[in-house]
Amino acid sequence: MTKYRYGRFRYSTRNRGSKKSINYAGGFDKILLITVGILVMTGIVMVYSSSNAVARESLGTSYHFFKMQIIWCILGLAAMIFTAFFDYQNYAKFARFMLIFAGFLLVMVYVPFLGITRGGGTRWIKIWRLSFQPVEIAKLVIVIYMAELLDRKADYVRNYKLVIMPSLIMLFIFSVLLYGQPDFGSILIIGFLVYTMLLVGGVRIHHMVLLSGIALLLIALAIWQEPYRLVRWTTFLDPWKDKEGAGYHIIQSLYAFGSGGVLGRGLGAGIQKLHYLPTPHTDFIFAVIGEELGFVGAFSVVMGFMIITWRGIHISLSAPERFGALLAFGITILIGFQAMLNIAVATGSLPTKGLTLPFMSFGGSSMLVSMASTGILLNISRPRNLGYAGTDSEMQGRSKAW
Amino acid sequence: MKSYKQSIDKHRDPEKSQKIRTFVFLIIMQLCFIFLIYRLFMIQCIKGSQYRDEASVQHYGKTSLASMRGDIYDRNLQPLAIGLNSYSLYADPSNLENWEKIAETLSPIIDIPSSEILGKFKTSKYFVWLKRQLPYEEARRIASLELAGIGFREEGSRLYPKDELAAHVIGFVNMDNVGLEGVEKVYEPYIQGRNQELKSRIDRKGRILRPFDPGYEKPIYGMDTVLTIDEVVQNIAEKELKKACETWQAESGCVIIMDPTTGEIIALANYPTYNLNKAFSFDDEQRRNRAIRDLYEPGSVFKVVTASAALNEELFSVTETIDCEKGVYNFDGRVIHDSHPYDILTFSEVVQKSSNIGITKIASRLGDKRLYEYMKAFGLDDKTGLDLMERKGFVRPLEQWTKHSMQAIPFGHEFAITPLHMLCIINAITNDGIIMKPFIVKAITKKESNIDNLNVFSDSKPSLESAVEFSPDIARIPISQKVSRTMKKILIGVVEDGTGKKAKVKGYQVGGKTGTAQKASKTGGYIPGKYVGSFAGFVSGKDRIISIIVVVNEPRGKHTGGTVACPAFSVIAEQTMQYLTAGQRSYAAR
Structure with missing residues (x-):
């Protein structure tokens, strides 16, 4: 038993009784904290740079998106501070309630007066003057739920009826809710989340292969139903084939990156954001970064996400127990996968999908949830005395209690 | 402890496998990010x-x-045609977002049915005009909609503030702002100016980001043209011509007023006329400048040339008597009639009473060769020199004259000239035998181009510095000063005691010659009942003299020049002279 207790005991033994255990801030993963901080700050600047012209035109003030982004960042910071100090193990207790709440929020989108339709999808609900996307909350909640499920049934992960079936039912319900919006990008992300977490949670490989087959079948079905998706899926390979149509967004994004070159046009000097790029301050903010800050800037942002992924996985590996490890892993995948997809779409490496770049894109709910997720990661990274969770038998006992 | 061990695969350690799988995902994700960096590097x-x-x-x-x-x-710098900038609406159908919606939005503003707009969108081209030269208010409303794929192009356009005034002189432009008629066409190179293309950074909606890069070239503005036409006189001429033509239900007519001492055309009017601002809703019948484009047989007015030729050759004295054979005479088998029978008339009276027999006898002493020479000397087989797409006169060369030509040409048949030619003959009589070259553009001046003014109405007046100036020029000197003065007296007699009594103007000395010509048919011979009544003459005040021709084509009822043309002449002459001499508008001072 001792040889695989690498993470668990390193922290708990090293910090026990040392000065560091008293220092709260010192216990967090500082590299993660600083990286996220830099990305968020850069994001605020880039949101202003990419949105000021469009905002001035449509809203009369160039600061609209800039101000909103700062407000959301402050709210996000508050959420992060809260989650960073709030013991993550409490989430396990409320995982199922939270899941039901997230589902409820997704249903609210369909309620007239509450649901807001923008850009061809009913994805927002508006409360007072703030609108947010329930799916962002749902993503995090699904990660928590999956971590809790896999932890609770740690002994039975190889039994597909007990682990795979409930997660698939959950996934199906959320997919149906998202399908109606429609929001295929989010279905893809939660599908990927559930899949990876099952895999890491110890589900049998041949079950996962079977699941992959089913997933591919479903994708084929979706394409067969609406052939335009296939067109959308294939144009990214050769966007010049349909320069003014399906390939337009990709081409404009490539133009932005290309115009940036190595060092970029300079902050604020981009041209592609002037209606050439669609939604320059949300989905294509990375293209604006590429144009204005050049390869150096874009490279640094990708590096930032690589660091976040590395730190996230590190936190997962060194988490004191299974729920924390799975939660950290899920959150890392959530952030890393979204960033990867967004960057891949912007660079024309994947088909166009409306996805935000975590920490950087304009978008309140995305910002809030990303920051809260970071807080959870930080909380998991904190050294703690894990008296009762220190042994397998106690873990086992706790999971049985659930 | 046991149950846990039993439930899992004995050969595997779940925690280790979880860590390995987690680590594999880290590697996969980092590899993906590295791939994206590679993509970024490539791009x-x-x-x-x-x-x-x-x-x-x-x-x-x-x-x-x-x-x-x-x-x-x-000539008094009253604007007759104004250049302005207007906006034309175009669409780039490939850039339009929602055809039906845009068509429906635009339809009520530009007043074109939405189905027609949709039809225009259905093209493979990237550029299609929706409406040219929009009123400013329409353009502003559409611009405020900020529709993608809809844009404006700045174009020059033309406004003719006086609608019909001097329409045939000014001419008009097409949609592309190119002159098609009149001064607009002839002086196109001066008036046109030159557009400039400006390359500038634009956003996707085509809006200019930095409007004026330092290196751009200003468009060159067209030059202003100052005509010799006097708006007031032109108005008088048009009004009276219209009245005369309507009174006599004439098919057409024209009036030209000139200053014989300089050759300036003060007014040139045609009936029927047209509105310059709607030039394309009229056809060529209305738009043709008949005064210089239509040839007609002048008839008796031409007797002036025959008589002056005879006097210039000193074959007759004005008092010499000629037997007019009581109205009917047979010349070598051709019978000529006079409208009123006369017995014996003096040379002057032959012109004043307009006896065909008398003038034919005068011409026979002159001989065909010399008559032909004088016709050429008066420039009847050539252009008068007015640079406005005028027509050459048609005179058959001498060798093609028949044996009866000498019984037709002396009183103005068997050849055709324009009313302007006829007026030039009168000019020779009134201007000591000198025909001044007629001209209608006084000066062409540069306009100061001002970039701040690009989008607004130009209110700049022509500068005094002229680019091109036109000065009076002698065209021909067909007869001597002495003969011209004698003829002038004879022509005054025509009005005082001859066929042109109705041309009299109180307080001014008037001279001229009536003409009543049968209309030649295109197939040969003359059309019965169709005449051209005309009067060409001059009116002189204290130190002013102007020459006027009034031509009324195909009048109904009465047809003699004395009846249909003289009254109009009289009114035009009187009003013009009052206007010219009463006020401070002395042309000599200008």
């Missing part, structure tokens, strides 16, 4: 310049800076 560093060049193609747009056509003024 930005390797292919960067290529994409940059392609992007700059769409970032730069050409904006045409429309030049403005020069204005046209009358």
Whole structure:
């Protein structure tokens, strides 16, 4: 038993009784904290740079998106501070309630007066003057739920009826809710989340292969139903084939990156954001970064996400127990996968999908949830005395209690 | 402890496998990120310049800076044609977002049915005009909608503030602002100006980001043209011509007023006329400048030439008597009639009473050769020199004259000239035998182009510095000063005691000659009942003299020049002389 207790005991033994255990801030993963901080700050600047012209035109003030982004960042910071100090193990207790709440929020989108339709999808609900996307909350909640499920049934992960079936039912319900919006990008992300977490949670490989087959079948079905998706899926390979149509967004994004070159046009000097790029301050903010800050800037942002992924996985590996490890892993995948997809779409490496770049894109709910997720990661990274969770038998006992 | 061990595969350690799988995902994700960095490197560093060049193609747009056509003024600098900038609406159908919606939005504003707009969208072209030269208010409303794929191009356009006034002189322009008629066409190179294309950075909606890059060239504005036409006199001429033509239900008519001492055309009117602002809703019958484009047989007015030729050759004295054979005479088998039978008339009286027999006898002493020489000396087989697409007179060369030509040409048949030719003959009589070259453009002046003024109405007056100036020029001297003065007296007699009594003007000395010509048919011979009644003459005040011709084509009822043309002449002459001499508008001072 001792040889695989690498993470668990390193922290708990090293910090026990040392000065560091008293220092709260010192216990967090500082590299993660600083990286996220830099990305968020850069994001605020880039949101202003990419949105000021469009905002001035449509809203009369160039600061609209800039101000909103700062407000959301402050709210996000508050959420992060809260989650960073709030013991993550409490989430396990409320995982199922939270899941039901997230589902409820997704249903609210369909309620007239509450649901807001923008850009061809009913994805927002508006409360007072703030609108947010329930799916962002749902993503995090699904990660928590999956971590809790896999932890609770740690002994039975190889039994597909007990682990795979409930997660698939959950996934199906959320997919149906998202399908109606429609929001295929989010279905893809939660599908990927559930899949990876099952895999890491110890589900049998041949079950996962079977699941992959089913997933591919479903994708084929979706394409067969609406052939335009296939067109959308294939144009990214050769966007010049349909320069003014399906390939337009990709081409404009490539133009932005290309115009940036190595060092970029300079902050604020981009041209592609002037209606050439669609939604320059949300989905294509990375293209604006590429144009204005050049390869150096874009490279640094990708590096930032690589660091976040590395730190996230590190936190997962060194988490004191299974729920924390799975939660950290899920959150890392959530952030890393979204960033990867967004960057891949912007660079024309994947088909166009409306996805935000975590920490950087304009978008309140995305910002809030990303920051809260970071807080959870930080909380998991904190050294703690894990008296009762220190042994397998106690873990086992706790999971049985659930 | 046991149950846990039993439930799992004995050969595997779940915690270790979880860590390995987690670590594998870290590697996979980092590899993906590295792949994306590789993509970025390829796009930005390797292919960067290529994409940059392609992007700059769409970032730069050409904006045409429309030049403005020069204005046209009358001699007192009253505007007759004004150049302005207008906006024309175009669509780029490939860039339009929602055809039906845009068509329906635009339809009520530009007043074109939405189905027609939709039809225009259905093209493979990237540029299609929706409406040319919109009123400013319409353009502003559409611009405020900020529709993608809809844009404006600045174009020059033309406004003729006086609608019909001097229509045939000024001419008009087409949609592309190119002169098609009159001064607009002849002086096109001066009036047109030159557009400039400006390359500037644009956003996707085609709006200019930095309007005026330092290196751009200003459009060259067209020059202003000052005519010899006097708006007031022109108005008098048009009004009276219309009245005369309507009174006599004439098919057409024209009036030309000239200053014989300089050759300036003060007024040139045609009936029927047209509205310059709606030139395309009229046809050529209305738009043709008949005064210089239509040939007609002048009839008795031409007796002036025959008589002056005979006097210039000193074959007759004005008091010499000629037997007019009581109205009927047979010349070598051709019978000629006079409208009123006369017995014996003096040379002067032959002209004043307009005896065909008398003038034929005068001409026979002159001989065909000399008559032909004088016709050429008066310039009847050539252009008068007015630079406005005028027509040459038609005179058959001497060798083609038949044996009866000498019984037709002396009183104005068997050849055809324009009313302007006829007026030039009168000018020779009134201007000591000198025909001044007729001209209608006094000066062409440069306009100061001002970039701040690009979008607003130009209110600049022509500058005093002229680019081209036209000065009086002698065209021909067909007869001597002495003969011209003698003829002038004879012509005054025509009005005082001859066929042109109705041309009298109180307080001014008037001279002239009536003409009543049968209309030649295209197939040969003359059309019975169709006549051209005309009166060409002069009116002189204290130190002013002007020459006027009034031609009324195919009047109904009465047809003699004395009846149909003289009253109009009288009114025009009187009003014009009052206007010219009463006020401070002395042309000598200008």
